[in-house]
Amino acid sequence: MKKKSMKFAIVLLIFLVSLISLYPFYTMVMMSTYKTEDIFKGVPLLPSDFFMTNLKLVMQSNFIQTYANSLFVSIISTSGCVFVSAMAGYGLTIYKFRFRKVLLKFVMMTMMVPTQIGIIGFMIEMKSFHMTGTIWPLIIGWFASGFGAYWMTQFIQGALPREIVECARIDGCNEFGIFLKISIPCMIPGLTTLALLIFLWSWNSYLVPLVFVNKPQLYTIPIFIKSLGNAYRTDYGAQITGLLLSTIPLVLMFVFGSKSFIKGLTAGAVKG
Amino acid sequence: MTGQRKKTSMGSTRKFTVFWPIIFISPFVICFLLFNIYPILYTFFASFHKWDGISQKVFIGIDNYKTIWIEDKNFRKSVFCTVRIILCAFPIAILLGMVLAAFLSNLKKGRQVAQTINFLPYITTPVAIGLIFSFLFDWSSGIVNKILMALGIIDEGLNWLGDAKLAYLVVAFMIIWKSSGYFMAIYLAGITSISEDIFEAAKVDGANAFVTFWKITVPLLKPITIFVVITSLISGLQLFDEPSLLFTGSGTGSRVVGGPERSCLSIVWNFYDVSFQTTSRLGYGSAIAITLFIIIVIFAMFGMRFMQGASEEDL
Numbered sequence: 001m002k003k004k005s006m007k008f009a010i011v012l013l014i015f016l017v018s019l020i021s022l023y024p025f026y027t028m029v030m031m032s033t034y035k036t037e038d039i040f041k042g043v044p045l046l047p048s049d050f051f052m053t054n055l056k057l058v059m060q061s062n063f064i065q066t067y068a069n070s071l072f073v074s075i076i077s078t079s080g081c082v083f084v085s086a087m088a089g090y091g092l093t094i095y096k097f098r099f100r101k102v103l104l105k106f107v108m109m110t111m112m113v114p115t116q117i118g119i120i121g122f123m124i125e126m127k128s129f130h131m132t133g134t135i136w137p138l139i140i141g142w143f144a145s146g147f148g149a150y151w152m153t154q155f156i157q158g159a160l161p162r163e164i165v166e167c168a169r170i171d172g173c174n175e176f177g178i179f180l181k182i183s184i185p186c187m188i189p190g191l192t193t194l195a196l197l198i199f200l201w202s203w204n205s206y207l208v209p210l211v212f213v214n215k216p217q218l219y220t221i222p223i224f225i226k227s228l229g230n231a232y233r234t235d236y237g238a239q240i241t242g243l244l245l246s247t248i249p250l251v252l253m254f255v256f257g258s259k260s261f262i263k264g265l266t267a268g269a270v271k272g
Numbered sequence: 273m274t275g276q277r278k279k280t281s282m283g284s285t286r287k288f289t290v291f292w293p294i295i296f297i298s299p300f301v302i303c304f305l306l307f308n309i310y311p312i313l314y315t316f317f318a319s320f321h322k323w324d325g326i327s328q329k330v331f332i333g334i335d336n337y338k339t340i341w342i343e344d345k346n347f348r349k350s351v352f353c354t355v356r357i358i359l360c361a362f363p364i365a366i367l368l369g370m371v372l373a374a375f376l377s378n379l380k381k382g383r384q385v386a387q388t389i390n391f392l393p394y395i396t397t398p399v400a401i402g403l404i405f406s407f408l409f410d411w412s413s414g415i416v417n418k419i420l421m422a423l424g425i426i427d428e429g430l431n432w433l434g435d436a437k438l439a440y441l442v443v444a445f446m447i448i449w450k451s452s453g454y455f456m457a458i459y460l461a462g463i464t465s466i467s468e469d470i471f472e473a474a475k476v477d478g479a480n481a482f483v484t485f486w487k488i489t490v491p492l493l494k495p496i497t498i499f500v501v502i503t504s505l506i507s508g509l510q511l512f513d514e515p516s517l518l519f520t521g522s523g524t525g526s527r528v529v530g531g532p533e534r535s536c537l538s539i540v541w542n543f544y545d546v547s548f549q550t551t552s553r554l555g556y557g558s559a560i561a562i563t564l565f566i567i568i569v570i571f572a573m574f575g576m577r578f579m580q581g582a583s584e585e586d587l
Contacts, residue, residue, distance in 0.1 A: 006481070010375045017372060018389045021453060024404045025392050031407075039407070084299045091296025097289040103297065108579070110304055112502070112572035114510050116540060117561045118311030120318060120547060120554055125311055144303035175292050204397045206513045207540070211548055222399045236403075243400040250395045258388050266461035
């Protein structure tokens with residue numbers, strides 16, 4: 001009896017917390033169906049009928065290009081980061097060489113280097129590469145993610161037995177072939193988790209685009225939404241609709257990827 | 273182990289100790305030096321100059337740093353505000369994440385659903401979070417005031433976003449709301465990997481749920497806790513998105529840099545404001561960035577110690 005009521009209390013608590021987690025999100029969905037003037041009238045609990053109009057407003061603006069920009073940035077950043085990190089993690093785990101210990105420590109340290117801090121230097125560097133005014137500054141910074149390399153190192157240590165690699169080597173497979181055909185499949189959960197996180201972070205990234213983006217053609221979603229607020233003295237309905245549209249792909253990715261995300265997290269993060 | 277390796281790679285050892293490691297690791301190292309280390313070094317160099325990004329740099333030695341530490345009230349305030357928000361937000365978020373994970377791990381049904389729902393805040397764009405929270409905490413139409421009034425806790429609406437004593441709490445709440453689910457996912461992953469036998473043994477020994485949590489789950493999760501604490505400290509010191517979006521993203525909050533009376537001015541926000549927004553004192557901004565960098569490195573060093581200590585204990 002006592003156990004049952006305890007369990008009930010736990011479920012209730014989780015339910016409440018989930019409710020709080022969900023509520024702002026729910027508000028966002030509801031708000032996107034309202035006219036801006038009506039949003040302030042009260043707490044929107046039920047949907048109104050203004051969604052299509054808001055959607056039209058958003059579509060009329062620069063939104064599609066912005067969306068494409070964001071997708072481009074996130075996809076390239078993610079693929080680059082995952083590939084570079086996987087290679088680094090693989091190299092650090094599978095081979096035994098002289099400075100391995102030092103490099104492992106270095107990678108661990110890179111994870112703690114705050115990337116935003118060099119942004120002034122990064123800006124000047126990009127200028128000398130003639131990359132300002134293009135979308136690349138928002139991307140290449142992700143290629144060298146200390147977190148990514150550390151993550152993959154941790155993950156590969158647990159997931160890829162060195163024996164497999166050695167067997168393949170005896171069978172005459174070359175090193176790059178081993179990496180692509182044998183090791184990558186073993187790393188899928190770790191790679192998926194990393195990819196999801198990097199996609200998320202680059203999609204939501206704010207400070208770097210804020211500094212680099214100087215024309216509407218380069219807008220990513222966070223910057224675009226901010227500019228909506230400044231230009232038209234805030235059409236909240238449209239703004240929120242835009243935000244909703246920009247959150248949808250992430251939600252889908254995490255809902256469908258959540259199993260392997262958790263799996264990768266379990267294998268990778270657990271060792272800290 | 274070593275003997276075996278020697279046999280398989282006899283004659284071409286160098287290939288495996290020099291050539292291939294370089295091939296695999298160099299992309300990361302090169303990218304890292306190019307896009308992380310070099311910018312920081314350049315920033316360090318710039319921090320000794322008076323420089324607005326357009327005209328020539330003028331070398332002024334450590335004047336920028338002197339100004340930061342001795343005169344600049346905004347910098348001092350920003351450090352105070354950042355630390356205050358970190359202390360209000362992360363201990364609660366981490367604890368909440370851990371407790372929820374422990375609860376969830378006992379549930380058979382609905383675990384996946386609860387986990388996904390609680391992860392939603394983490395994936396929502398910060399711009400959206402700022403905007404929505406400025407609605408929720410709005411003085412007149414926000415639901416938070418309405419609920420508190422309905423419960424009889426307050427008599428009239430609190431001006432959450434306009435009052436320096438309350439605004440930082442809203443930012444802290446945003447962080448708690450956002451990151452608890454993330455911590456929960458990490459902890460849940462950790463708990464899942466603890467052997468079931470240990471919990472069984474505890475049950476046989478007659479330990480109740482609370483004792484099991486306190487004596488078994490918490491200690492075994494120590495490495496994760498260290499990881500979580502360090503990473504959240506480092507990201508917390510770089511706090512920028514949440515406060516700046518809460519106060520500049522909407523018409524409801526005050527538009528002043530730093531929120532009401534600059535009570536939510538984080539270090540990075542101050543840095544951004546000095547270097548790119550209100551002024552373009554890039555030299556001075558660089559000095560702020562380097563100061564923050566040093567603070568973070570100190571924390572990171574301690575963190576590394578702990579992390580290594582923890583992983584050695586495991587082995």
